[in-house]
Amino acid sequence: MIRKLIASVVVMSGVLAASTGAFAADDSDVNVLYAGSLVNLMEKSVGPAFEKETGLHFKGYAAGSNKIANEVKGKLRRGDVFISASPKVNANLMGEANGNHVSWYVNFAESPLMIGYNPKSRFAADFKTKKWDTVLREPGIRLGRTDPKLDPKGAFTVELMTKAAQAYNQPDLVEKTLGAPENPAQVLPEETLVGRLQSGQLDAGFFYSTETSDLKIPSIHPAPELGIKANYTLTILNDAPNSAGAARFVNFLLSAEGRKLLAEHGVDVTKPAIKGEAQAIPPSVQAVIDAAQQ
Known part of the structure; x- marks a missing residue:
């Protein structure tokens, strides 16, 4: 009986450890949905640099901006950060009639x-x-x-x-x-x-x-x-599974290092301009935006 009890404890401990590891892995993933024109920039430059800086795991998904918005709106895809090539796309995700997936966005670059x-x-x-x-x-x-x-x-x-x-x-x-x-x-x-x-x-x-x-x-x-021209925007989706990781990604992309990477890849960096509900922006993100606007 004692041996069976010990064996059960060991098995349960293993299950709990595996579950804890799975949640930890999920917490370290930052899912970024982005315009397909940024594939090279995101996968070969921004993503690896973000991982090195934060220790988090960048997971990118590239497609046409409207296609991504339609998938989010139709609940076919979830993500933490959404980067679009046009401000108009965000409008399709804002408000109760559109599922209230986006409350704010920031214009940050052009091409x-x-x-x-x-x-x-x-x-x-x-x-x-x-x-x-x-x-x-x-x-x-x-x-x-x-x-x-x-x-x-x-x-x-x-x-x-x-x-x-x-x-x-x-x-x-x-x-x-x-x-x-x-x-x-x-x-x-x-x-x-x-x-x-x-x-x-x-x-x-x-x-x-x-x-x-x-x-x-x-x-x-x-x-x-x-x-x-493209007018790139980024936002943190309201139902982001990893909102904390999303904020760290946005902070990195809008930081001096992130903006330098953008410029190196042929993107015209602009001063961040906020649209929508500014009060919904995480304080850390707002601080980085304020710094980049100066």
Whole structure:
């Protein structure tokens, strides 16, 4: 009987120890949902630097910003931090009608929309000598972009071409370059677009400057006078499983070191601007924002 009792205690101790370890591991994980254009920055730079600084574990998930918001809203995905490429996406998560997933967000960086091209493409030389809109209308060019319904970059692409058509008095520019807004011959998931270009499956595509700079993709800045660019925001989701870890990640990203990493990866760092319920921001995050605004 004594031996059985001892054995039971040992088993229960092992179960409790395993459970405690599991919870500890969960507490050390910080799940960051972020715009797919930031994959290289987050996975190779910010994530590892954050882990080294804090001892916490960065777990990233990249996709189109609207796609992530839809998954959060539909309760298909949970996360601690959400980084979007457009402030408009946050509106879909704010308020009771939208599930009250977000109460506030901070604008912290920008990145102009660029046209990146494969240097081995037969159209590469044309991008160096001809107007960009002329090259995009050349027969046979394989152009890639993201879904305007799922990703701000896709919507920015359509916006850019529409404004350019008006500014350059070329009413058929959108139709000749993009076709329908959701043209299946061009629209691809954001997380695969760079790979398709680098592998030669695409001749050119629409990317943010952080992508073209970071990955050494030859690029041109189409119609800079139209001012089409990503406006990156970040927030801590209201139902974050690890809100304390989320605050530490936001603090790191907005710190001098985090902002330095952003700049090194071709992102235009801006002074943080708060939108929404400022009183809901954790005090430690507010302190870092205040410091970065000076």
